[in-house]
Amino acid sequence: MARPRTPLAKAAVEASDKKNPKRFKQRREPKAGGPLGAPPKWLIDTDTSKAASAWLLFQREIPWLTQSHRMLVGMAANIQGRIMAGQDVGVQAMNLLRQCLGQMGASPADASKITVPDEGDEKDDLLD
Numbered sequence: 235m236a237r238p239r240t241p242l243a244k245a246a247v248e249a250s251d252k253k254n255p256k257r258f259k260q261r262r263e264p265k266a267g268g269p270l271g272a273p274p275k276w277l278i279d280t281d282t283s284k285a286a287s288a289w290l291l292f293q294r295e296i297p298w299l300t301q302s303h304r305m306l307v308g309m310a311a312n313i314q315g316r317i318m319a320g321q322d323v324g325v326q327a328m329n330l331l332r333q334c335l336g337q338m339g340a341s342p343a344d345a346s347k348i349t350v351p352d353e354g355d356e357k358d359d360l361l362d
Contacts, residue, residue: 243298267301285315296340310334
């Protein structure tokens, strides 16, 4: 089976677009419409689900997510929100969450490939 293509935004975060510039030179992806943004109004925190908080967690921990990922993030946030609220979720829900995270590039295998500059590095760049 062929290896899945790495999205350009993820490649930029991982710097793989710099390591293999030929691989990404001709790559064109649809316009994402901007960053992920705030959780939708229907995604709220309740006693039984912390879905809006889960959305914000995904937004912070997976920085390459864009508006085109909103439906997938909504599904994952619903499941993660139930877990965060202490609800029991079944094996099927856990598998769906795992699949969503994999599709968003947030699996442990993907996370080990990502290098994000330290906060201090950005400040040093501004001074130069």
